[in-house]
Structure formats: C-alpha cells, structure tokens
Amino acid sequence: xxxxxxxxxxxxxxxxxxxxxxxxxxxxxxxxxxxxxxxxxxxxxxxxxxxxxxxxxxxxxxxxxxxxxxxxxxxxxxxxxxxxxxxxxxxxxxxxxxxxxxxxxxxxxxxxxxxxxxxxxxxxxxxxxxxxxxxxxxxxxxxxxxxxxxxxxxxxxxxxxxxxxxxxxxxxxxxxxxxxxxxxxxxxxxxxxxxxxxxxxxxxxxxxxxxxxxxxxxxxxxxxxxxxxxxxxxxxxxxxxxxxxxxxxxxxxxxxxxxxxxxxxxxxxxxxxxxxxxxxxxxxxxxxxxxxxxxxxxxxxxxxxxxxxxxxxxxxxxxxxxxxxxxxxxxxxxxxx
Amino acid sequence: xxxxxxxxxxxxxxxxxxxxxxxxxxxxxxxxxxxxxxxxxxxxxxxxxxxxxxxxxxxxxxxxxxxxxxxxxxxxxxxxxxxxxxxxxxxxxxxxxxxxxxxxxxxxxxxxxxxxxxxxxxxxxxxxxxxxxxxxxxxxxxxxxxxxxxxxxxxxxxxxxxxxxxxxxxxxxxxxxxxxxxxxxxxxxxxxxxxxxxxxxxxxxxxxxxxxxxxxxxxxxxxxxxxxxxxxxxxxxxxxxxxxxxxxxxxxxxxxxxxxxxxxxxxxxxxxxxxxxxxxxxxxxxxxxxxxxxxxxxxxxxxxxxxxxxxxxxxxxxxxxxxxxxxxxxxxxxxxx
Numbered sequence: 001x002x003x004x005x006x007x008x009x010x011x012x013x014x015x016x017x018x019x020x021x022x023x024x025x026x027x028x029x030x031x032x033x034x035x036x037x038x039x040x041x042x043x044x045x046x047x048x049x050x051x052x053x054x055x056x057x058x059x060x061x062x063x064x065x066x067x068x069x070x071x072x073x074x075x076x077x078x079x080x081x082x083x084x085x086x087x088x089x090x091x092x093x094x095x096x097x098x099x100x101x102x103x104x105x106x107x108x109x110x111x112x113x114x115x116x117x118x119x120x121x122x123x124x125x126x127x128x129x130x131x132x133x134x135x136x137x138x139x140x141x142x143x144x145x146x147x148x149x150x151x152x153x154x155x156x157x158x159x160x161x162x163x164x165x166x167x168x169x170x171x172x173x174x175x176x177x178x179x180x181x182x183x184x185x186x187x188x189x190x191x192x193x194x195x196x197x198x199x200x201x202x203x204x205x206x207x208x209x210x211x212x213x214x215x216x217x218x219x220x221x222x223x224x225x226x227x228x229x230x231x232x233x234x235x236x237x238x239x240x241x242x243x244x245x246x247x248x249x250x251x252x253x254x255x256x257x258x259x260x261x262x263x264x265x266x267x268x269x270x271x272x273x274x275x276x277x278x279x280x281x282x283x284x285x286x287x288x289x290x291x292x293x294x295x296x297x298x299x300x301x302x303x304x305x306x307x308x309x310x311x312x313x314x315x316x317x318x319x320x321x322x323x324x325x326x327x328x329x330x331x332x333x334x335x336x337x
Numbered sequence: 338x339x340x341x342x343x344x345x346x347x348x349x350x351x352x353x354x355x356x357x358x359x360x361x362x363x364x365x366x367x368x369x370x371x372x373x374x375x376x377x378x379x380x381x382x383x384x385x386x387x388x389x390x391x392x393x394x395x396x397x398x399x400x401x402x403x404x405x406x407x408x409x410x411x412x413x414x415x416x417x418x419x420x421x422x423x424x425x426x427x428x429x430x431x432x433x434x435x436x437x438x439x440x441x442x443x444x445x446x447x448x449x450x451x452x453x454x455x456x457x458x459x460x461x462x463x464x465x466x467x468x469x470x471x472x473x474x475x476x477x478x479x480x481x482x483x484x485x486x487x488x489x490x491x492x493x494x495x496x497x498x499x500x501x502x503x504x505x506x507x508x509x510x511x512x513x514x515x516x517x518x519x520x521x522x523x524x525x526x527x528x529x530x531x532x533x534x535x536x537x538x539x540x541x542x543x544x545x546x547x548x549x550x551x552x553x554x555x556x557x558x559x560x561x562x563x564x565x566x567x568x569x570x571x572x573x574x575x576x577x578x579x580x581x582x583x584x585x586x587x588x589x590x591x592x593x594x595x596x597x598x599x600x601x602x603x604x605x606x607x608x609x610x611x612x613x614x615x616x617x618x619x620x621x622x623x624x625x626x627x628x629x630x631x632x633x634x635x636x637x638x639x640x641x642x643x644x645x646x647x648x649x650x651x652x653x654x655x656x657x658x659x660x661x662x663x664x665x666x667x668x669x670x671x672x673x674x
Binding site for chain 1: 348391392418426429436454458465466467469485526649650651652654
C-alpha cells in the first residue's frame with residue numbers, strides 16, 4: 001500500500017484529483033458586497049420563494065449542487081458520492097439535498113470548517129479509488145442561523161462589534177480523476193484547540209488558534225514554507241480573528257504578508273454593517289467556488305491553501321458554561337502547470 | 338490507481354484493515370437488559386457524576402474511546418485520526434471528546450447510522466494509506482436525546498408503543514493496518530430514502546426502506562447473496578422497523594431467516610418497557626463493540642454485515658411539516674480465516 005500520510009496530520013493525493021466543476025450561490029447582502037460579481041447566481045429574496053428559511057437554505061444548497069454538476073456536464077445521479085454538511089441542527093439542509101440528488105451521501109459536521117472537511121474526504125475517496133467523483137458542498141443562511149444560534153430576527157437584538165454576520169450562500173465542488181485546470185493535492189486534518197474562550201459573539205478569537213495550529217502542522221508535515229503558497233485563505237475568522245491569526249503566525253515565525261486573505265473579511269464591504277465580517281459554512285464555500293477558483297483557473301494564483309475554521313460548541317453547552325472548542329481543516333489547491 | 342469501487346455505492350478495502358481494539362460502555366437500563374454482560378463497563382448513575390447529562394454523554398464517549406485505545410495498547414495521541422459523531426446538536430459530545438483526545442478529528446453526522454459511517458470512512462483512510470490508525474466512535478444518551486428531540490423528562494410525557502428508547506451507551510473501534518482477528522473488508526454508502534413518513538414516534542418505519550435499499554445495493558454491487566453472511570445486523574430499527582425491513586427484503590427475494598438481528602430489538606428485554614426497542618447512535622455502537630465483535634472473535638460468526646440506519650430530520654423541520662429522510666450505511670466485518 002502506498003503511503004499517503006505525512007507527519008501527524010497531513011495527507012497527500014498523488015493522483016491529484018481535479019476540480020471538474022464548481023458553483024456558488026449567494027444572497028442579497030452578499031450580492032451587494034465586493035465579491036458580488038463572482039457568484040454564479042445571487043437572489044434578492046432570501047426565502048427563495050419557499051415557505052420557511054430552512055426550506056430556502058436546503059433549496060439553495062440543492063441549486064448550487066446541481067449547478068456544479070451541470071458545469072461539469074454531469075447529470076447522471078449514480079456517478080458521484082455527495083459529501084455535505086451545514087450549520088443547522090442534524091444538518092438538515094444537506095440531508096434534504098441528498099434526498100433530492102439521490103446520490104450516496106456522507107453527512108459531515110465541522111461547523112464552518114465543513115467545506116474543507118468535505119474536500120479533504122472527497123479527495124481521499126477519489127484519490128484512493130473508492131469513488132469516481134465526489135461532490136463536496138455546504139451552505140449557510142443568515143436567517144436560519146440567527147434563530148437557531150442566537151435569537152429570533154423579529155426581536156431585533158443588538159450585536160456587539162466582535163460579532164460576525166452569517167453568510168447566506170452556498171458552494172459546491174465536484175472532484176474527479178482525470179484532466180482539470182485545478183487540482184486538490186494535499187490536505188491537513190485539524191485538531192481541536194480550545195483556549196477557554198466562551199464568548200459566542202467573538203467566534204473569530206476562538207477559532208484563530210486552531211487555524212494557526214493547522215497551518216503550522218501543514219507546513220511542517222509537508223516540509224514546505226508559507227512562501228510556497230501564493231495565497232493562504234482562512235474561512236471566516238473575520239477582522240478580529242484574522243488579526244489574532246496573523247499575530248500567532250508571526251510568533252511562529254511565518255511570513256504571510258501579501259499572501260493572506262480571510263473570506264469573512266473579503267465578502268462584505270466596510271459600509272455594510274457586518275461588524276467583524278462574514279461567517280458560516282457558506283462563507284468559505286461561496287468564496288472558494290467562484291472568486292478563488294477563478295483566480296486559480298486564470299493563473300493569478302498557482303498554489304492556494306484553504307484553512308476553513310469551525311467553532312464546535314452548541315447553544316446548550318454554551319449556556320451550561322462550556323468554552324468553545326475550535327478546529328481548522330486545510331486543503332491545497334493547485335493550478336495545473 | 339487501483340479501483341476499489343464496486344457498483345454504484347460500494348467500496349472494497351483490499352488491505353483488510355484490522356480491528357486493533359474495541360470498547361463499549363452502557364447505562365443502567367442497558368446493563369439490566371439481555372446484553373448487560375457484554376459491555377466493557379456499565380454505570381448505575383446516568384450522570385456519571387457530571388453536572389449535566391450533556392457532559393455525562395461526552396464523558397462516556399471519552400471513556401469509551403480511551404478504553405478502546407488502551408485495549409489496543411495505544412496511548413500515543415499522534416497515532417490516529419478520530420472519526421466521530423453523535424445525536425446532539427453540533428455533535429458536541431464528539432467535539433468535546435476530540436478536544437480531550439487531542440487527535441486529528443473528522444466530525445460526522447449520520448444520526449443513528451454514524452457508527453457505520455465512521456467505520457466506512459475510517460477504513461478508507463487506513464486502507465488508502467492516508468492514516469495509520471482510525472478511531473471510530475459514537476454515543477447516545479437517553480436523557481439528552483429526550484430533551485433535545487422530544488420533551489423534558491420532567492414532564493413525564495406518555496410514549497406511543499411505536500416509539501423507541503434512546504440507548505445510553507457508546508462504542509469505539511480502532512482500525513489499523515496489520516494483524517488482527519477481525520477485519521473490515523467492504524462497505525456500502527447509503528442513499529437517502531424518504532417514503533413520506535412524518536411520525537417522529539415511529540422512526541423504525543421511516544428507516545426500514547433505507548436499510549433494505551442499502552442491503553440490496555450491497556449484495557448487487559459485490560455480486561454476493563445474503564446467504565454469504567452469517568449475520569446481518571441492523572442498527573436500531575426496533576420491532577416495527579425490523580418487521581417492515583424483513584417484509585421489504587422478502588419482496589426483494591432475500592432470505593434472511595436465521596441470520597438477522599436488530600440491535601434495537603436485542604438490547605432490551607420485553608419486560609423493560611422500552612416500547613418498540615432501542616435506538617440512538619449508541620445502540621449499534623455498543624452492541625457492535627462488545628456482543629458482535631466477540632461473536633466474530635470467537636468464530637461464532639465469520640462474516641457480518643452491519644447496516645446502521647439514521648433518520649435525518651430535525652425537530653424544526655418536523656414542526657414545519659417535513660417528512661423523515663432516512664439513510665443506512667453498511668460495513669462488512671470478517672473473522673480472520
């Protein structure tokens with residue numbers, strides 16, 4: 001058996017699974033932001049014509065998944081495994097999408113790290129010969145997240161400046177063996193980090209140490225330097241988390257200057273009142289499957305590392321006084337030489 | 338690249354990952370049931386001395402995971418990937434366990450199918466050379482599930498006879514390359530089946546079609562017959578679901594007589610007032626990692642198929658009138674010849 005393991009946390013995919021298709025959908029606030037033009041579709045009614053926001057979220061994920069399949073010229077339902085997850089209890093958006101797609105389904109939960117987790121496992125299934133194609137998709141919706149994690153929107157609660165705004169958006173990537181302009185070549189599985197932060201209105205601070213740990217492990221496991229990447233991208237640390245992340249990287253001797261972006265910082269403009277920035281499973285998913293994939297496809301970046309971070313608490317455990325454990329998974333995407 | 342895919346849904350693991358260790362813990366009601374003597378540990382206080390049932394559940398999972406590692410003579414935290422999930426919102430029991438173990442963590446959500454999903458992905462990571470060892474573990478707790486999915490225990494609500502009783506229990510399996518008396522040799526990824534059942538008090542009926550679909554796909558993909566198994570085991574269909582499952586199998590021309598058991602039916606005695614039987618992630622997990630593994634180890638069964646089923650709805654979507662989508666994942670375990 002070939003060894004595809006590197007160091008304590010990393011995996012190599014020697015067959016270099018290709019991105020056969022990708023798609024992103026986003027909501028009205030995201031459409032107005034700096035990345036508005038990079039999404040495949042945007043919508044102005046965040047119910048998407050459904051009778052509940054939960055149904056809207058599932059419908060958005062399904063549309064995104066079907067669009068990625070269509071862009072890869074794939075319609076056959078038997079030809080892929082679907083790996084998905086979302087922020088809703090019991091990942092119902094993904095479950096209902098799996099029902100509609102009819103494909104073999106593996107449900108994941110990594111909070112906002114789920115896009116990277118899905119890509120990591122999808123790449124292993126494709127590279128290992130266990131699946132011909134893997135559809136990796138995830139989503140989030142501002143209105144469903146607010147009422148599940150915080151309070152009903154109708155209350156009109158105030159948010160502190162450290163709070164982040166859950167992105168209404170979805171992203172999907174279809175991986176397969178064979179030719180392709182963008183390849184998934186390596187990944188790093190995160191470990192849970194918990195620095196005993198318990199403020200649910202400051203998730204960026206809780207997640208930054210996990211992102212730094214995974215980046216350090218990735219570079220060490222693969223014996224490479226941060227400079228080997230054109231772009232290092234975190235999922236949704238937001239302004240406060242991103243600053244902490246950079247400080248932790250600096251402490252570890254890493255130079256990210258000019259090669260670092262955070263999707264949560266990039267997705268909304270300063271004037272959009274999104275406080276510390278975007279968050280949610282859909283944030284890195286819709287940024288990756290549009291903006292960032294296009295950069296790779298056009299050769300503006302040749303090597304990109306996506307570090308998607310997730311906060312693993314629940315409202316119940318938070319109320320019980322537990323702190324916020326966080327995780328970050330990483331995947332390396334490369335433009336074909 | 339070797340092809341390890343079979344048919345539309347199945348995977349082969351030619352390196353035959355070995356079960357290096359396994360462990361099960363269970364609560365007071367399970368200890369009094371017919372399988373009481375097969376668990377590694379049982380406890381009479383279902384709080385395990387913790388201040389909340391949620392903490393108790395996480396503590397139970399951690400103890401089970403550590404026990405499986407100990408039984409495999411493994412203490413080094415770097416040496417394995419942890420794949421886990423549970424029934425709680427945001428799979429917090431698994432997240433907190435991952436924090437305590439310190440290992441690279443992949444969070445899964447497959448409702449009560451999670452044990453099979455974890456084993457399936459763990460086996461692929463080990464067989465494919467992506468991980469040296471995979472610790473696959475899951476759990477459920479009657480008290481946390483009741484208050485999250487149904488109503489607070491303090492209300493003392495009545496349960497209809499079709500309802501199942503969530504098992505307080507956990508199970509963990511450590512897979513690795515190398516020698517071992519029990520091997521994981523193949524698996525089948527489930528598709529979501531939804532026959533438009535919406536009664537949350539009759540999950541067995543919602544899940545039975547998924548189990549039958551996965552069994553049929555497994556046999557067809559691998560070109561084998563039901564008679565090739567000594568034991569076909571469903572996770573937690575309970576008495577009503579198991580009867581429906583057998584009827585669906587009969588319709589498909591499968592003979593399961595004398596070779597079929599359901600963990601949900603096996604775990605409680607008739608006199609224990611558990612209505613239709615046991616359910617929950619922990620049900621198949623603690624039955625597999627004790628009772629069933631011992632059968633394989635002692636040669637009482639040489640080939641076993643675990644079909645763990647999960648119902649993928651949430652209380653929110655149920656209240657919104659959605660039906661219950663269900664899934665079943667399968668793993669084949671074989672005693673070393």
